Amino acid sequence: IKTGFIFDLDGVIVDTAKYHYLAWRKLANELGFEFTHEQNELFKGVSRKRCLEILLAIGKIKATQEQFDSWMIEKNVDYLAYIENMDVSEILPDVPKVLDYLKHKNIPIALGSASKNAKPILEKVNLLSYFDVLVDGNNVTKAKPDPEVFLIAAKQLGVKPCNCIVFEDAVAGIEAANAAGMISIGIGDAEILNQAKYNFKDFTEISLSFLDTLIIE
Ligand code: B16
Ligand code: MG
Secondary structure, three states: OOOEEEEOOEOOOEOOHHHHHHHHHHHHHHOOOOOOHHHHHOOOOOOHHHHHHHHHHHOOOOOOHHHHHHHHHHHHHHHHHHHOOOOHHHEOOOHHHHHHHHHHOOOOEEEEOOOOOHHHHHHHOOOHHHOOEEEOOOOOOOOOOOOHHHHHHHHHHOOOHHHEEEEEOOHHHHHHHHHOOOEEEEEOOOOOOOOOOEEEOOHHHOOHHHHHHHOOO
């Protein structure tokens, strides 16, 4: 088999965006300003450091390096408390259907996420064993839309980038997949993810016969 599949985490496998939102909102409120759901959209697929930079710009707050570092830690401690109780019920619809099908066909599977918390989350929702390769925020130097995360994943899978299929919910992630020369599949709003090669609202819309069309044996 020459094909590899790469999954983003937040927004594709689980909806951790809601927990990121709660943790960022708590910090914003402590610093004296509001942080809305709409503003949280800007944070999807974006690294933790970049998220804090955007948050401080929204609140018009200038931080010392020391404050910046301590707020990064504070947000993550709060986020970890939210994800502590995650379980299999938080897996997004029909994700196991797709993972099972690929596993059963012996197709290599990678995670390509910006999160530094990816592994504990996959453990909590009991999906870690599906993944042959994990590339996350701990392994990259350049954040999406840079293709680095997906190129490392392809290399570790032993699959050519042009034979990799990427599932992504964020604009920056679709851009990263396209820049890597991979086949991008947008999960979510097709208007927002209009640079994707294919678009689906979620995995319930993805048929096994569609997956077959992507697989080169
Ligand atoms: P952490 P993904 C991304 O995950 C999230 O979409 C983004 O909102 C978050 O800031 C980023 O991970 C970093 O997460 O703080 O856990 O390292 O969509 O790339 O799986
Ligand atoms: Mg995502």
